Amino acid sequence: MTSDAPPAATGKPTPPAERRARPVAGIAPRLHERAFDILASQIASGALAPGERLLESRVAERFGISRAPARQALARLERVGLVSRSDGHGFQVMPLAGPAPAVPAVDVSGETPIQLAPESTWQRIYADVEQEVVSRTALGAFRVVENHLAAYYGVSRTVAREVLSRLNQRGVVRKDNRLHWYAPALTPAYVAELFEMRAILEPAALRLAFPRLAPGQVATLLANLRDAAAHPDAVDGARLGALENELHVGLLGRCGNATLMEALATCQTLLVALTFLYVRSPQPHGREPFIAEHLDVAERLAAADVEGAADALRDHLRGSFGRAVERLDRVRREFSPGPLPYLSPL
Incomplete structure (x- = not known):
């Protein structure tokens, strides 16, 4: 269990407060309600x-x-007839019979994920640590020093260890034979391995996900990609990252095979790195070739051509390797990050 007690003063520099995620206030006393x-x-x-x-x-x-x-919460939804138990596991949303039930007005229009419970300390610093580490792996490998990470963010070593464990699950950091944490460099050989793994696993996940997709999910994916292709000058790095995640994470995450998704998660360091690289790239984002390749996958899915979509996804991943290596080379030439006390070049 992580500790959320206020950290002791360390005398170490801390990142600007605005870079950290903030917990959401106004927590209801009864979370299930x-x-x-x-x-x-x-x-x-x-x-x-x-x-x-x-x-x-x-x-x-x-x-x-x-x-x-x-x-x-789900049991109560079932009692009032809004959901029913699904074959296998989980619940399915039921069609409304008659007028919509009277329910409290809830503002869920924002894009920020709803948090009913306060974030753990590791969650408040995770995104910042992930970005700092991944943005440097294009330049080389780094040792990540747990106690220095804790001091830098003013958290306990337990919290720092939790962050590193989560980064390990995402494939961002590993442990060497002396049990030291390190972030492997995104060398061409390592990137090739990651793309090869993705080309094997992602088409399999796509085949499993297709019959489990939410209604309208493919149509939404297709509409977002067509809009990006039609308005390339309006596409920025953040939107490119969202388009990558919509297919490779959101859609494939419907596959229903937790073991397969866990294996895929170890390759997710590429998606984190590519989001950073899109921001660094000076070329027009909307003309990024992957948009047309994702469109090919989505159009085949819309036509229920699952095998064709799986083949298109595999071709997309094989073609993306060279572009990723080229972008990494550009970052090595142009990006000069400042030192961080918890990262030591290897």
């Missing part, structure tokens, strides 16, 4: 469409709560 209100409101408004599956684990993750209140 708040989760029920939000889900019921989304079902009543149509934001959660009939047939969409709700899993206890996904509800807990989305709201930042444990499984117990998520389970209570």
Whole structure:
């Protein structure tokens, strides 16, 4: 368990406060009631469409709560007839019979994920650490010193260890034979290995995900890609990253095979790195070749050509390798990050 007690003064420099995520205030006393209100409101408004599956684990993750209140919220939704138990596991959203039920008005229009429970300390610093580490792996390998990481952010070593463990799950850091943490360099050989793994695993995940996709998910993916292709000058680095994640994470995440997704997660360092590299790249983002390649995958899915989509996805990944290596070379020439006390070049 991580400690969220105020950190002791360390005398070490800390990053600017605005770079850290902030916990959300106004937490409801009963988390399961708040989760029920939000889900019921989304079902009543149509934001959660009939047939969409709700899993206890996904509800807990989305709201930042444990499984117990998520389970209570789903059971209450079932009692009032808004969901029913799905074949296998989880629940399915039911079509509304008659007028929409009276539910509390809940503002869920923002893009920020809803958090009903306060973020753990590791969550508040994770994104910053991930960005700092990944942005430097284009330049070389680094040892990550746990106690220096803790001191830099003013957190306990337990929290620092949790952050490193999460980075390890994402493939960003590893442990050497002396059990020291290090971030491997994104060398052409290592990037080739990651792309080869993705080319094997992602088409398999796509085949499994297709029958489990939410209603309208492919149509939304297709619309977003067509809009990006039609308006290339309006596409920035953040949007490119979102388009990458919509296919490679959001859609493939529907595959229902946790072991397969865990294996894929170790390759996710590439997606983190590519988002950073898009920001660094001076070329027009909307003309990034992957948009047309993603479109090919989405159009085949829309036509229910799953095997064709899997082949197109594999071709896309094989073609992306050379572009990623070229972009990494450009970053090595142009990017000069400042030193960080918890990173030591290897």
